Amino acid sequence: MNIFRSSGFTLIETMLYLALFSMLAGGAVAAGYNLIEAANRNQTRAVLIEEGNFLLGKIGWSLQQAGTVASGSPQELSVSRLDSSFIDFSLADDSLVMAADGYSAPLNNAGTKVSEFSVELEPIASIELIHISLVLSAITVDGKTVNQRFDTVKTLFQ
DSSP states (O other): OOOOOOOSOOHHHHHHHHHHHHHHHHHHHHHHHHHHHHHHHHHHHHHHHHHHHHHHHHHHHHHHTEEEEEOSSTTEEEEEETTSOEEEEEEETTEEEEEETTEEEEOSOTTOEEEEEEEEEEEETTEEEEEEEEEEEEEOTTSOEEEEEEEEEEEEEO
């Protein structure tokens, strides 16, 4: 009587293990890609938040010693300061431009676009409320657009 005892795996078992391993490896690659994509979006959003806080801070700085504030259009803010200087903010070519003493420059960096800038003045008795709204956008490393909205209200006592 001839009995063969084989140790090891059959061809079907080996193919089944390879199929399961390839499915697990494919899932790991997809999860890794999603993690990298999410990290890129978060990094871009952090840059937008930093840029938005800088822009709002610059507008807030100009309003600290403001004598009068005017808005010729919803996308412009003119500040006449107590030291007789004038500072103007306006939206031009996807940038928030600050003009002061005959000099003007965009405030945001080249990788960040200001798609919306609006100012609304609301006088209430001896107080003037200044509603400022910004929408910033940037493109992630993988080409997706990320938007962030910033809203603030500043108070000017007269």
